[in-house]
């Protein structure tokens with residue numbers, strides 16, 4: 288006879304085995320290039336995700352700044368279904384409406400220029416590198432200067448552009464033509480420019496290395512430096528872009544109180560643009576629109592009707608529901624509350640930085656509570672948040688990032704705050720106890 292408890296236990300065991308079976312499939316068949324958390328996610332709805340055991344998580348990770356409308360958004364589903372009934376793919380040998388309209392949206396929000404579509408952030412940056420090389424080719428200029436602690440993707444040129452040793456190790460020889468200087472440091476940038484420099488590439492907000500925001504002066508001075516030396520100013524907005532900071536691109540938010548006309552020369556985008564459907568893009572200022580002339584750059588899948596229809600629908604929903612304002616207001620509230628928490632527990636939470644719904648919490652890496660020598664403090668915090676049902680993203684060694692959906696509600700934000708507060712209080716208490724004991 289099956290008692291209720293037995294039924295529950297056997298369902299539980301069945302689910303456990305599902306979880307194990309799935310992770311075993313990975314261990315046996317998937318390239319082990321990712322350090323994965325011990326979670327098997329099965330479905331999502333808005334800002335919640337469920338694992339195979341039916342456990343619910345508040346998703347403040349947003350697929351690493353990808354799921355701009357959260358999970359299983361009905362209008363993304365509708366756009367996919369409607370467009371797929373008409374035309375999933377057509378080559379770039381022909382014109383089609385969704386790509387033309389999507390390019391128009393991006394141009395309207397950045398400024399006069401042209402857009403190229405690809406499928407990821409690394410690919411979008413690859414396009415920027417080719418643009419820069421083509422631009423400087425006649426004069427033999429090809430050096431691109433980027434920032435220390437930057438992240439620009441995992442292709443060979445992407446890791447060469449990235450200012451972090453860990454992504455380059457073992458893949459030498461590096462693609463030539465990339466130099467790195469400290470971020471937010473104009474003098475170092477000025478000194479690094481030579482007669483072979485062709486472009487400067489930065490993330491207006493560095494994401495992977497732990498949310499570091501460019502100062503308005505730095506951006507303005509870089510623009511001037513580029514004008515003086517005839518260099519292209521390239522922005523990687525793959526993570527910080529797409530309304531996450533409250534404006535379309537993060538430099539627009541950083542500079543919104545400066546009374547000036549500011550335009551970079553090219554901008555890469557991806558992550559939030561397709562809300563989870565793979566699409567990348569780069570915008571080029573009109574002045575340089577013909578540098579990548581016919582035959583110089585291409586992508587088979589880039590700007591497919593399906594990808595563009597989804598991205599268009601996301602633009603539409605963001606505008607209709609004014610999600611840029613939601614990202615700004617809710618982001619500002621979360622930032623303020625978390626900064627208050629940091630002031631209360633500075634021995635645990637060193638600093639909280641962010642703009643809109645892109646927030647980094649920097650923890651004190653040396654506290655006793657980080658007792659696992661095999662895991663970085665960031666991973667240990669993310670683990671603790673998982674145990675309490677919240678998804679976040681580690682960055683660098685001791686930063687945890689919040690990159691939730693742009694339609695996160697106040698209530699969901701508050702729920703996240705409560706759990707983060709609990710974890711900070713736990714860390715504080717545990718570290719005190721350890722200190723007393725030792």
Ligand SMILES: *Cc1c(COP(=O)(O)O)cnc(C)c1O
Nearest residue numbers: 407408409438439440494525526
């Ligand atoms: C994620 C990211 C990339 C790489 O994007 P992929 O789609 O993973 O290739 C590039 N630049 C920045 C700033 C990113 O955050």
